[in-house]
Amino acid sequence: MERQAVARSRRAPAIRRILTPYLFLLPALGLLAAFTFYPVALGTVLSLFEYNVIAPPRFAGLANFRALWSDRYFWIALENSVTYLAVVPVLQGCAILLALWVHRSARGLGWLRAAYYLPVVTSIVVVGMLWRWLYDDAGLVNYLLLQLRLLHGPVHWLSDPGIALYAVMFVTLWKGLGYYMVIYLAGLEAIPPTFAEAAAIDGAGPAQQLWRVTLPLLRPSILLATTLSAISALRVFEEVYVMTGGGPIYATYTMFYYMFDQAFGALHLGYAAAIGVVLAAVTIGLSVANFKLLREGGLAYY
Amino acid sequence: MTRSLVALVMALLLASGVARAAPQARVEFWTISLQPFFTGYIQGLINRYEHDHPGVAIRWIDVPAQAIDQKLLAAIAGGVSPDVVNLNTEGALRLAQAHALADLDAAVPPAARARYFPNIWGATRYLGRVYGIPWYVVPNVLAYNRALFRRAGLDPAHPPASEEAFIQAATAIKERTGVYGFMPNVDGIRFLRVFQEDGLPILSPDGHRAVFNGPDHVRVLARYVALFARDVFPRDTLQRGYLGATERYAAGQLAMLTTGPQFLLRVRTDSPDVYRDTAVAPYPLGRGRILDLPTMSLAVPLASRHRPEAVEFALFVTNDPNQLAFCHLVVIFPSTRGAAADPYFTRGGATPEERARVIAARELGSARDLTVAVPHSDDLFRVFREAVERAFFGRMTPQQALDWAVGEWNGKL
Amino acid sequence: MSAAVEYAGLALVAAVTAFPFVWLLATSLRGSGAVFSFPPVIVPRPPTLANYVGVWETMPIGRFFLNTVYLTGMGITLTVATSALAGYPLARMRFPGRDAIFYAIVGSLMLPQHVGLILNFVTMMRLHLIDTFAAVYLPSAASVFGIFLLRQAYLVIPLEIEDAARIDGAGELRLWGQIMLPLVAPALATLAIVEFSAYWNSFLWPLIVLKSPEKYPLAVGLLNLSGLFAHNTRYVAAGAVMMTLPMIVVFLALQRYFLRGITIGAVR
Numbered sequence: 001m002e003r004q005a006v007a008r009s010r011r012a013p014a015i016r017r018i019l020t021p022y023l024f025l026l027p028a029l030g031l032l033a034a035f036t037f038y039p040v041a042l043g044t045v046l047s048l049f050e051y052n053v054i055a056p057p058r059f060a061g062l063a064n065f066r067a068l069w070s071d072r073y074f075w076i077a078l079e080n081s082v083t084y085l086a087v088v089p090v091l092q093g094c095a096i097l098l099a100l101w102v103h104r105s106a107r108g109l110g111w112l113r114a115a116y117y118l119p120v121v122t123s124i125v126v127v128g129m130l131w132r133w134l135y136d137d138a139g140l141v142n143y144l145l146l147q148l149r150l151l152h153g154p155v156h157w158l159s160d161p162g163i164a165l166y167a168v169m170f171v172t173l174w175k176g177l178g179y180y181m182v183i184y185l186a187g188l189e190a191i192p193p194t195f196a197e198a199a200a201i202d203g204a205g206p207a208q209q210l211w212r213v214t215l216p217l218l219r220p221s222i223l224l225a226t227t228l229s230a231i232s233a234l235r236v237f238e239e240v241y242v243m244t245g246g247g248p249i250y251a252t253y254t255m256f257y258y259m260f261d262q263a264f265g266a267l268h269l270g271y272a273a274a275i276g277v278v279l280a281a282v283t284i285g286l287s288v289a290n291f292k293l294l295r296e297g298g299l300a301y302y
Numbered sequence: 303m304t305r306s307l308v309a310l311v312m313a314l315l316l317a318s319g320v321a322r323a324a325p326q327a328r329v330e331f332w333t334i335s336l337q338p339f340f341t342g343y344i345q346g347l348i349n350r351y352e353h354d355h356p357g358v359a360i361r362w363i364d365v366p367a368q369a370i371d372q373k374l375l376a377a378i379a380g381g382v383s384p385d386v387v388n389l390n391t392e393g394a395l396r397l398a399q400a401h402a403l404a405d406l407d408a409a410v411p412p413a414a415r416a417r418y419f420p421n422i423w424g425a426t427r428y429l430g431r432v433y434g435i436p437w438y439v440v441p442n443v444l445a446y447n448r449a450l451f452r453r454a455g456l457d458p459a460h461p462p463a464s465e466e467a468f469i470q471a472a473t474a475i476k477e478r479t480g481v482y483g484f485m486p487n488v489d490g491i492r493f494l495r496v497f498q499e500d501g502l503p504i505l506s507p508d509g510h511r512a513v514f515n516g517p518d519h520v521r522v523l524a525r526y527v528a529l530f531a532r533d534v535f536p537r538d539t540l541q542r543g544y545l546g547a548t549e550r551y552a553a554g555q556l557a558m559l560t561t562g563p564q565f566l567l568r569v570r571t572d573s574p575d576v577y578r579d580t581a582v583a584p585y586p587l588g589r590g591r592i593l594d595l596p597t598m599s600l601a602v603p604l605a606s607r608h609r610p611e612a613v614e615f616a617l618f619v620t621n622d623p624n625q626l627a628f629c630h631l632v633v634i635f636p637s638t639r640g641a642a643a644d645p646y647f648t649r650g651g652a653t654p655e656e657r658a659r660v661i662a663a664r665e666l667g668s669a670r671d672l673t674v675a676v677p678h679s680d681d682l683f684r685v686f687r688e689a690v691e692r693a694f695f696g697r698m699t700p701q702q703a704l705d706w707a708v709g710e711w712n713g714k715l
Numbered sequence: 716m717s718a719a720v721e722y723a724g725l726a727l728v729a730a731v732t733a734f735p736f737v738w739l740l741a742t743s744l745r746g747s748g749a750v751f752s753f754p755p756v757i758v759p760r761p762p763t764l765a766n767y768v769g770v771w772e773t774m775p776i777g778r779f780f781l782n783t784v785y786l787t788g789m790g791i792t793l794t795v796a797t798s799a800l801a802g803y804p805l806a807r808m809r810f811p812g813r814d815a816i817f818y819a820i821v822g823s824l825m826l827p828q829h830v831g832l833i834l835n836f837v838t839m840m841r842l843h844l845i846d847t848f849a850a851v852y853l854p855s856a857a858s859v860f861g862i863f864l865l866r867q868a869y870l871v872i873p874l875e876i877e878d879a880a881r882i883d884g885a886g887e888l889r890l891w892g893q894i895m896l897p898l899v900a901p902a903l904a905t906l907a908i909v910e911f912s913a914y915w916n917s918f919l920w921p922l923i924v925l926k927s928p929e930k931y932p933l934a935v936g937l938l939n940l941s942g943l944f945a946h947n948t949r950y951v952a953a954g955a956v957m958m959t960l961p962m963i964v965v966f967l968a969l970q971r972y973f974l975r976g977i978t979i980g981a982v983r
Contacts (some may be wrong), residue, residue, distance in 0.1 A: 025801050029801070030857075039838075101721050118736050121911070121915070121959060138555075193813075247540065248541060252939060282820070337939075376833050
């Protein structure tokens with residue numbers, strides 16, 4: 001009798017201990033299941049169907065993927081999206097540098113940080129409009145570069161097929177800088193100053209401190225930021241939609257743009273889902289490579 | 303006693319409930335970007351209709367133009383389709399291809415159909431059936447900046463009356479003032495309209511073959527390509543379309559604007575100084591003497607649960623007096639003969655706007671919406687846009703570009 | 716020397732990121748003319764609030780503002796709460812399925828939700844939530860990014876702190892609520908800042924699930940404005956300034972918290 005009671009009172013906390021982590025996870029997982037996992041799973045299945053929302057879906061096997069293989073706009077979009085990835089290393093390099101500077105010198109200068117963050121909080125509708133004016137033949141960018149004698153004549157930033165994609169990429173860089181700076185700042189704040197102090201006592205110069213202490217300790221943030229940045233580069237849509245409409249000659253037509261066109265323009269939802277599956281494959285491949293690359297180096301976090 | 307009184311009151315309450323029955327049909331009505339400027343007008347229509355039809359309640363939802371496609375698809379997928387939805391011809395044809403819209407040739411009685419101009423009624427015809435009740439049409443007019451005309455040594459009293467004169471004036475203005483003369487409507491698939499305005503066919507008569515690579519087609523495209531290469535019109539013409547043109551015109555950086563007249567109202571409120579110098583003239587017609595009549599229609603999705611009520615409400619919105627009242631609010635043109643016969647459209651006037659209105663109204667009986675109705679329109683239009691842009695950027699000769707596009711089209715038609 | 720270079724660099728970057736916004740502000744204060752004046756106008760003279768008045772009269776900005784505040788507030792609260800809860804066991808507990816759950820969560824970030832818009836609409840239909848505020852914020856209330864960020868933050872907390880608390884006899888919930896949560900406050904503030912602009916600016920989804928214009932957030936109004944006044948840049952600029960200013964205020968207010976750092980209380 002007494003032994004039973006003891007066992008029960010011991011068992012109750014045991015069950016609670018087993019359940020605790022799941023209870024912590026429940027709200028997030030429930031919401032993700034309903035609004036993320038379910039649409040993703042169903043969307044993936046949909047890539048095997050012909051579906052236009054109006055008629056019931058019709059099974060099509062791999063027909064959508066076969067059609068993709070011989071679809072010139074799919075290849076154009078894929079190439080542009082992969083090119084767009086070039087924005088990631090540049091953006092992350094700039095953001096890290098900025099975060100380091102801000103972390104060290106600008107502690108009191110809240111307004112400076114706010115200035116960096118301005119583009120992040122500005123609606124993409126406004127950003128696109130703003131940069132369309134700035135990039136105009138008679139816009140501010142050409143004006144400044146001509147005044148500084150860096151150009152001989154105006155550049156057609158958004159209407160030259162060879163330049164437009166890079167001009168849009170610069171806007172992504174401009175808009176993302178503050179966002180990633182915040183992520184890196186949070187990472188830097190989490191590094192106890194004792195590490196830097198210890199390194200300094202060991203006689204490490206600032207450059208060595210950066211390479212041997214700060215950057216390795218910042219690795220979780222770098223992993224997070226590069227992954228996010230690559231995913232959003234592959235998914236770029238709104239900047240393009242507002243600034244160039246995918247042109248000229250489809251020079252800025254990206255995977256996500258094509259997916260959007262196929263889904264809402266042409267009502268080919270199954271086909272759009274197939275594009276999405278390819279996009280997902282590219283994204284996963286890239287993220288896994290990124291993960292492998294950055295987790296190495298003896299950090300105990302993973 | 304008390305009990306019978308209660309029963310009496312109950313009976314009265316029930317009776318009044320029956321008399322003022324809750325509406326049996328809730329008709330959802332979607333418009334595109336009509337709020338806030340026309341809120342009063344549309345709400346007035348709805349109030350009158352509900353008053354005359356106690357069994358019907360209208361739920362009006364105004365959707366921004368940028369989101370209509372997504373919102374409509376989501377609603378249809380969710381089984382909560384609107385009952386009457388405002389669409390342009392391209393949108394209506396696309397949904398008609400997907401079998402999402404009710405056949406209105408069948409749903410509208412011939413007597414009611416006869417009220418509309420037959421050519422405008424046919425704007426949304428696909429495979430022989432019509433999928434939208436035309437609401438109003440918005441033909442282009444020519445607006446021009448008289449001060450810039452004078453600076454270029456042109457006579458503001460004689461604006462260009464043909465496509466040919468239009469191009470010459472634009473070239474002269476650019477050469478003499480440095481300001482762009484025009485932004486022709488050549489972006490994307492709008493070049494299909496340019497061909498038609500010049501009297502050139504897009505498809506073979508049976509509609510099974512694309513034929514827009516004839517020598518005349520090539521000549522028209524080559525001409526605009528040469529103008530583009532000489533910087534007679536700005537580079538972003540190909541991407542920004544009429545929005546870019548209006549923006550430039552309102553800034554005094556464009557001498558001539560060919561656009562729907564409703565944009566002029568905005569120039570008036572936003573740039574009064576430019577508007578003071580603005581005169582309006584009829585659209586300079588191409589060699590084919592055909593005026594494009596972009597048409598706004600009211601479609602009834604097949605998924606609507608109140609189809610008869612929806613059709614009846616759409617006929618009410620587009621009836622003569624209601625269209626006429628709408629045309630008085632903004633420079634648009636009616637799709638019905640009765641409304642177009644009103645003195646408002648036939649009596650000339652002193653101002654250029656009034657003259658332009660009369661001239662445009664005269665075309666209502668013969669002109670039509672030049673939107674091309676083809677299956678797989680999305681794929682075909684994507685190819686066409688690429689071909690035209692390749693020609694403009696010198697990646698292909700006009701002949702190569704059109705040959706390529708025609709080949710692609712014929713592979714899918 | 717190097718400090719001077721750094722400050723110069725910081726100021727230059729600030730100029731590049733902020734200048735377009737200064738110009739936006741200038742445009743919104745101009746009485747006439749458009750953006751294409753050459754050379755560009757930086758100081759409008761005389762400045763006028765006419766565009767703000769015009770926008771105010773065109774649409775119910777006050778109503779939109781309140782809606783946005785409510786939607787953003789609910790959204791952030793839920794996102795921060797779910798992330799703070801979910802990140803904890805993923806970082807500091809051992810239990811069956813932990814890694815699988817973590818990879819599933821992170822993996823979903825990589826799968827594009829191509830048709831998510833439509834499927835989520837159908838889900839909202841089934842839940843009878845169409846045209847409610849909940850339909851707007853629920854789909855993004857659990858953030859993969861947030862869970863990831865918080866997991867990282869919990870991971871770097873030294874084990875000694877946890878052990879000390881356990882020796883004091885703290886239960887799991889108390890350990891989390893009283894010891895761990897304050898230590899990840901900077902990450903929570905970061906998440907709040909990052910999510911703020913996402914909720915504040917989202918327009919497509921609200922437009923699809925809401926029917927009543929009186930429930931629209933500011934971003935939908937701005938979208939409307941940019942369509943209706945595509946050529947009147949001064950109106951759009953005024954609308955954009957009204958939309959962006961509250962976010963700058965929030966950023967300035969919150970950044971103090973996330974920059975205060977965990978180092979102050981914990982490690983020393």
